[in-house]
Amino acid sequence: xxxxxxxxxxxAGVSRSAVSRTFTDGASVSEKMRxxxxxxxxxxxxxxxxxxxxxxxxxxxxxxxxxxxxxxPIFLEVFDLFTRGLQDRGLRPLLVNxxxxxxxxxxxxxxxxxxxxxxxxxxxxxxxxxxxxFRDAGVPVVHSFGRASSSPKVxxxxxxxxxxxxxxxxxxxxxxxxxxxxxxxxxxxTSTQDRHKGFVEEMALHPDVRLTESFAQAYSHEAGRRxxxxxxxxxxxxxxxxxxxxxxxxxxSAIKDKGLSxxxxxxxxxxxxxxxxxxxNIDLTTIHQPIRQIVNSSIExxxxxxxxxDRYPEARIFPCSVVERGxxxxx
Amino acid sequence: xxxxxxxxxxxAGVSRSAVSRTFTDGASVSEKMRxxxxxxxxxxxxxxxxxxxxxxxxxxxxxxxxxxxxxxPIFLEVFDLFTRGLQDRGLRPLLVNxxxxxxxxxxxxxxxxxxxxxxxxxxxxxxxxxxxxFRDAGVPVVHSFGRASSSPKVxxxxxxxxxxxxxxxxxxxxxxxxxxxxxxxxxxxTSTQDRHKGFVEEMALHPDVRLTESFAQAYSHEAGRRxxxxxxxxxxxxxxxxxxxxxxxxxxSAIKDKGLSxxxxxxxxxxxxxxxxxxxNIDLTTIHQPIRQIVNSSIExxxxxxxxxDRYPEARIFPCSVVERGxxxxx
DNA sequence: TTGGTTTTTGCAACCGGTTGCAAAATGCTA
DNA sequence: TAGCATTTTGCAACCGGTTGCAAAAACCAA
Numbered sequence: 001x002x003x004x005x006x007x008x009x010x011x012a013g014v015s016r017s018a019v020s021r022t023f024t025d026g027a028s029v030s031e032k033m034r035x036x037x038x039x040x041x042x043x044x045x046x047x048x049x050x051x052x053x054x055x056x057x058x059x060x061x062x063x064x065x066x067x068x069x070x071x072x073p074i075f076l077e078v079f080d081l082f083t084r085g086l087q088d089r090g091l092r093p094l095l096v097n098x099x100x101x102x103x104x105x106x107x108x109x110x111x112x113x114x115x116x117x118x119x120x121x122x123x124x125x126x127x128x129x130x131x132x133x134f135r136d137a138g139v140p141v142v143h144s145f146g147r148a149s150s151s152p153k154v155x156x157x158x159x160x161x162x163x164x165x166x167x168x169x170x171x172x173x174x175x176x177x178x179x180x181x182x183x184x185x186x187x188x189x190t191s192t193q194d195r196h197k198g199f200v201e202e203m204a205l206h207p208d209v210r211l212t213e214s215f216a217q218a219y220s221h222e223a224g225r226r227x228x229x230x231x232x233x234x235x236x237x238x239x240x241x242x243x244x245x246x247x248x249x250x251x252x253s254a255i256k257d258k259g260l261s262x263x264x265x266x267x268x269x270x271x272x273x274x275x276x277x278x279x280x281n282i283d284l285t286t287i288h289q290p291i292r293q294i295v296n297s298s299i300e301x302x303x304x305x306x307x308x309x310d311r312y313p314e315a316r317i318f319p320c321s322v323v324e325r326g327x328x329x330x331x
Numbered sequence: 332x333x334x335x336x337x338x339x340x341x342x343a344g345v346s347r348s349a350v351s352r353t354f355t356d357g358a359s360v361s362e363k364m365r366x367x368x369x370x371x372x373x374x375x376x377x378x379x380x381x382x383x384x385x386x387x388x389x390x391x392x393x394x395x396x397x398x399x400x401x402x403x404p405i406f407l408e409v410f411d412l413f414t415r416g417l418q419d420r421g422l423r424p425l426l427v428n429x430x431x432x433x434x435x436x437x438x439x440x441x442x443x444x445x446x447x448x449x450x451x452x453x454x455x456x457x458x459x460x461x462x463x464x465f466r467d468a469g470v471p472v473v474h475s476f477g478r479a480s481s482s483p484k485v486x487x488x489x490x491x492x493x494x495x496x497x498x499x500x501x502x503x504x505x506x507x508x509x510x511x512x513x514x515x516x517x518x519x520x521t522s523t524q525d526r527h528k529g530f531v532e533e534m535a536l537h538p539d540v541r542l543t544e545s546f547a548q549a550y551s552h553e554a555g556r557r558x559x560x561x562x563x564x565x566x567x568x569x570x571x572x573x574x575x576x577x578x579x580x581x582x583x584s585a586i587k588d589k590g591l592s593x594x595x596x597x598x599x600x601x602x603x604x605x606x607x608x609x610x611x612n613i614d615l616t617t618i619h620q621p622i623r624q625i626v627n628s629s630i631e632x633x634x635x636x637x638x639x640x641d642r643y644p645e646a647r648i649f650p651c652s653v654v655e656r657g658x659x660x661x662x
Numbered sequence: 663t664t665g666g667t668t669t670t671t672g673c674a675a676c677c678g679g680t681t682g683c684a685a686a687a688t689g690c691t692a
Numbered sequence: 693t694a695g696c697a698t699t700t701t702g703c704a705a706c707c708g709g710t711t712g713c714a715a716a717a718a719c720c721a722a
Binding site: 056 | 669670671672673676677678679
């Protein structure tokens with residue numbers, strides 16, 4: 001059905017190579033030839049088959065965009081930024097949903113069958129093994145929102161989650177609370193572990209302050225709400241660091257439900273600074289994660305790796321900062 | 332770098348055709364041959380190149396997933412359902428972000444270059460021309476969340492937006508309001524136009540009731556909030572039909588801001604029934620749109636079209652229903 | 663005009679698979 | 693075991709492009 005290079009060649013009365021060359025930039029073609037071919041191509045409505053050419057060039061311009069975060073609204077923004085950023089550079093995102101997929105081998109096989117030029121793993125909850133599996137398969141990989149490390153095994157772009165844990169602890173300490181709590185996401189996510197670690201470390205400097213720790217099943221509204229309702233049965237803490245904004249919002253809902261108010265009775269600080277946190281009826285004090293910068297930097301890194309596949313792995317860490325809003329008392 | 336069919340053939344001591352056949356189901360291969368080849372393939376870590384084979388079979392199993400809705404949380408669920416549903420059927424979504432792209436030709440060209448087997452347009456705000464452009468290019472297309480029609484030009488799966496407009500009007504009328512309003516999304520979206528049409532039609536049956544109409548710039552929180560703040564300057568209506576849930580939530584925020592409360596002072600009904608609308612601190616009365624059914628049906632239709640490209644276009648319309656929650660007075 | 667350089671062009675092989683066809687192998691019946 | 697039908701296999705051409713190489717064309721200076 002679609003027009004092929006050969007048909008254009010026949011119509012223009014030239015060789016197939018000539019047609020190929022007019023559509024490959026950097027190839028040697030005279031002006032006369034180029035315009036003759038372009039005319040024929042235009043008349044026939046020809047556009048080259050990217051897949052066929054990938055066979056000889058070894059480049060598909062396909063990038064696997066791998067994630068398991070399809071329930072946190074912040075990832076809609078992440079997908080938006082990734083797809084647009086990749087498109088702008090002539091790359092095409094092949095989306096892979098890893099929800100309830102535990103074996104990296106399947107995804108590796110699948111993406112290799114499609115000869116993707118590279119893979120972006122966009123997730124803070126996917127185990128590092130996934131990124132490693134791609135690397136081991138010889139596919140350039142960037143782990144966005146992955147675990148910060150001083151000796152990264154693959155390229156990582158994200159934030160220092162340990163540090164955000166400390167920041168949250170300091171923000172709560174600044175309010176003079178005597179009993180604070182960590183309410184994290186899923187235990188097995190590296191992001192949860194790191195935020196927890198930083199929080200606990202910082203709190204160790206305040207041995208007089210009581211510290212409670214708990215974990216929600218998922219980074220979701222429902223999980224946060226349920227966990228908080230449970231916590232409110234006993235003596236709740238005065239201030240909470242919730243591992244994620246959507247979790248925080250669930251927590252806020254639980255607090256309100258119990259007839260308590262925020263920040264008067266309980267203070268909350270979240271993490272992410274998603275758009276919704278700015279909404280006037282939510283107005284969540286939170287730690288801003290620079291999504292846009294992380295995504296753009298990931299894309300740049302990926303583009304660089306396409307030219308230099310064996311690039312030495314690096315970690316790109318972006319600073320976060322507390323955004324003061326209405327769920328912690330003013331200082 | 333990756334292992335090719337030829338290498339497997341050499342190792343197994345058989346012809347290339349034999350290897351090809353063991354990996355093509357339905358091909359004639361003896362058990363003996365198959366196991367010999369599989370052994371060699373396993374030892375070499377071979378998996379066939381899907382793109383190369385697409386060259387002769389004419390099938391890539393690539394499906395273009397085209398959207399411009401990257402700001403409405405409901406679309407995160409839509410993407411989740413689409414990606415998983417497609418994957419489960421061995422298809423791969425190539426994501427295309429059409430935010431600020433007005434020319435269908437570019438996307439058509441791009442997706443043809445990648446020889447996608449079909450295209451799903453998932454958007455209620457993209458003009459119908461996009462779906463038509465794919466059809467005209469000979470690519471099977473399904474427009475999900477597109478305009479319902481009794482004589483569809485392409486396959487459409489979605490809801491009858493005119494009918495939802497009527498439903499909303501009836502829900503408001505049941506409350507005995509004497510002044511109601513339509514607060515739609517962007518004027519140029521067919522979904523806005525249809526919801527508006529149905530609403531106005533139904534209201535024509537109640538000539539004694541005052542009707543106000545206005546439109547937000549986008550289906551977004553911020554746009555809804557801004558428009559409502561403007562409306563609250565003058566005499567506001569008693570009940571509002573907002574063209575979308577996220578818009579409604581912006582409206583709720585504006586109402587609260589002005590010291591008014593819902594549903595006592597003003598009643599609101601939204602559309603979509605996104606997860607967030609169920610949250611206890613939002614508790615929005617809304618019209619449920621059966622997302623899951625729409626997505627699954629779209630995928631089934633797409634799969635059917637892969638075997639029968641010239642299938643006669645059909646419209647699949649799913650019924651909606653009002654979900655009573657806290658933003659309209661109880662009946 | 664000639665002869666040497668440089669640019670442009672086409673040939674043919676190749677990328678990694680698939681498939682129609684005929685030959686080879688196997689199975690079955692008598 | 694011969695003879696025929698059936699299955700399995702390999703050959704070779706093809707899918708839609710790209711590219712190294714050598715021939716042809718264009719250019720340039722003498």
